[in-house]
Amino acid sequence: MFRIAELPGFVAISDGRDEIEGLVTYVAEDDRCEVVSLDAVEQGAGIGTALLERALEAARAAGCRQVQLVTTNDNMRALRFYQRRGFRLVALNPGALERSRELKPEIPQIGLHGIPLSDELVLARDL
Numbered sequence: 001m002f003r004i005a006e007l008p009g010f011v012a013i014s015d016g017r018d019e020i021e022g023l024v025t026y027v028a029e030d031d032r033c034e035v036v037s038l039d040a041v042e043q044g045a046g047i048g049t050a051l052l053e054r055a056l057e058a059a060r061a062a063g064c065r066q067v068q069l070v071t072t073n074d075n076m077r078a079l080r081f082y083q084r085r086g087f088r089l090v091a092l093n094p095g096a097l098e099r100s101r102e103l104k105p106e107i108p109q110i111g112l113h114g115i116p117l118s119d120e121l122v123l124a125r126d127l
């Protein structure tokens with residue numbers, strides 16, 4: 001379990017408006033290098049790409065040779081987004097969301113596009 005507010009990360013802030021447009025958090029210590037969260041308020045405006053590249057740069061500077069991240073089986077946009085940016089699928093954790101719901105019961109049963117939310121997919125990119 002991660003507490004996002006306690007992790008290092010970067011925010012995207014729009015010019016002159018002081019509004020947060022996106023957030024990436026990551027872990028880069030010892031042998032654990034992972035992008036933990038990535039969110040863009042407005043999608044398709046390049047914010048996710050910029051934040052991801054910034055986090056990968058920080059991970060590289062911390063000595064990481066590879067970065068992992070986890071997404072869910074319903075997140076088609078994320079799967080497209082990461083694979084087009086050099087990430088490859090490295091693991092499938094079937095039923096992982098059922099176990100996560102024991103800690104976080106508010107995780108919905110049905111995810112994006114009406115797809116039952118049940119599995120985790122692990123992606124990795126060499127740095």
Ligand SMILES: CC(C)(COP(=O)(O)OP(=O)(O)OC[C@H]1O[C@@H](n2cnc3c(N)ncnc32)[C@H](O)[C@@H]1OP(=O)(O)O)[C@@H](O)C(=O)NCCC(=O)NCCS
Binds near residue numbers: 043046050069078080
């Ligand atoms: C996944 C996510 C982080 C991607 O962020 P994003 O800001 O929408 O991504 P970008 O805008 O950088 O790139 C998305 C697409 O928009 C296009 N794009 C980039 N800049 C653009 C611009 N200025 N104008 C229009 N389109 C643009 C890119 O070409 C890209 O297309 P591609 O995937 O075919 O290459 C975002 O959709 C999101 O916040 N999703 C909800 C949270 C989530 O699922 N996070 C990931 C969980 S693991």
